[in-house]
Amino acid sequence: MTQIQQNLAAIKGQLPAGVELVAVSKFHPVEALLQAYEAGQRVFGESRAQELVVKFRQMPSDTRFHFIGHLQRNKVRVVVPCVSMIESVDSVSLLKLIDEEAGRAGRNVNVLLEVRVATEAAKTGFEVDALLSAAAGGELSGFGNVRICGLMAMASFTDDMEQVAREFDKARAAFLQLKHGVFHDCPEFCRLSMGMTDDWQVAVNHGSTMVRIGTAIFGSRQ
Ligand SMILES: *Cc1c(COP(=O)(O)O)cnc(C)c1O
Numbered sequence: 001m002t003q004i005q006q007n008l009a010a011i012k013g014q015l016p017a018g019v020e021l022v023a024v025s026k027f028h029p030v031e032a033l034l035q036a037y038e039a040g041q042r043v044f045g046e047s048r049a050q051e052l053v054v055k056f057r058q059m060p061s062d063t064r065f066h067f068i069g070h071l072q073r074n075k076v077r078v079v080v081p082c083v084s085m086i087e088s089v090d091s092v093s094l095l096k097l098i099d100e101e102a103g104r105a106g107r108n109v110n111v112l113l114e115v116r117v118a119t120e121a122a123k124t125g126f127e128v129d130a131l132l133s134a135a136a137g138g139e140l141s142g143f144g145n146v147r148i149c150g151l152m153a154m155a156s157f158t159d160d161m162e163q164v165a166r167e168f169d170k171a172r173a174a175f176l177q178l179k180h181g182v183f184h185d186c187p188e189f190c191r192l193s194m195g196m197t198d199d200w201q202v203a204v205n206h207g208s209t210m211v212r213i214g215t216a217i218f219g220s221r222q
Contacts, residue, residue, distance in 0.1 A: 004032055005039040007217045015211070019204055022066050022087075022193070024214030026051065027221040030058045036217065037063060043084075045212050049075035056082035068152075068212055070124055076101050085110040087152040087193055087212075090124045092139050095146060102145035110149045112193055113140070115174055117167040118156040125153070128174045135182040148183070150191030150209075151175045155199055164199050168206035175207070 001009070008023070015021060024045035025033045033044055033055060042062060046052040047069025056065055064084035071079060071088055079086070080101045089095050089111045102109040116125030126134070134140055140148060153171035155164040175192045183189035195203025195211035203211060214221070 001039075002035050004035040004218060007219075008036055008039050008041060011213060011216060014201075016204060019208065020191075020210040022068070022210060022212045023217050024068065024196075024212050025055070025218060026069070026214065028218045030055055032218050033059060033063075045087075045214070049079050052082050053078055066212075073097055077104075080105050080107060080109055083109065085112065085149065087112040088114045088124070090114045090116075090126060092134055095140070095143065095148075099143040099146045108145055108147055110147050110188075112150050112152040112191060113148060114152045114154075115171050117153050117170045119163075119167075120156055123154055123156075128170065131174060132177060135178055140182065147188055148186070149188050150193065151178070152193040154196070155194070155203075161199070161202055164202050165206055168194050168199075168203050168208070172207040 022043050022045040023036050023041050026047045037060060043064045043066060045066045045068040046055065052065055052067060065082055066085045066087050067079055067083050068087045071086060071094060076097050086098060086109060098109055098111060113131060114125035115131055116123055116127055151171060151174060155167040171194060172192060179189055191209050192207055193210040193212060194208040197213055197215040200211040200213055
């Protein structure tokens with residue numbers, strides 16, 4: 001087993017059943033992804049459009065990519081054909097654009113809405129209140145080519161795991177409110193993507209159903 005395969009096995013051994021693993025492969029070469037692929041990993045996370053397109057072409061056809069970075073409007077068209085999910089939808093206008101481009105491409109695209117729970121100004125995503133009122137106002141429904149599958153959140157970059165836990169709880173509360181409210185007839189609204197290398201155990205203990213782990217699998221990024 002290679003180091004990457006050992007890392008992957010160690011994480012899979014700790015992940016509770018039912019929690020999906022997205023192997024975040026941004027900045028790592030295709031050879032690294034292939035090692036994970038050979039060990040059975042099929043879902044990879046990428047955050048830059050061009051890098052995603054290149055890797056999409058090079059990886060085996062049953063590889064699935066999640067786009068997890070900030071998605072610029074002019075990149076939606078190239079990203080849509082390459083992804084099984086866009087996790088980082090942070091505005092209604094981006095959602096509309098993805099819906100349009102998915103329609104053009106004859107595809108249905110799974111998306112997560114990114115909710116901002118971290119205190120850092122740099123973090124993106126819907127504010128919780130704005131998200132709930134957009135949902136209540138019907139702004140998140142009626143799309144023919146996107147399937148809203150849940151929420152994604154990132155916690156603050158801090159060693160204070162109690163703060164991280166509070167932020168994950170905030171995302172989970174918003175998720176449950178939407179799931180039991182506006183999305184109660186949408187069984188696909190069932191994913192809560194939270195947790196990275198430094199905080200995924202906390203995330204899982206606070207309701208995450210999908211973790212996005214990069215460094216702990218592939219090592220540090222250049
Ligand atoms: C890079 C990234 C990750 C993975 O981060 P690690 O700390 O390397 O596990 C997860 N989610 C998002 C949105 C990222 O941009």
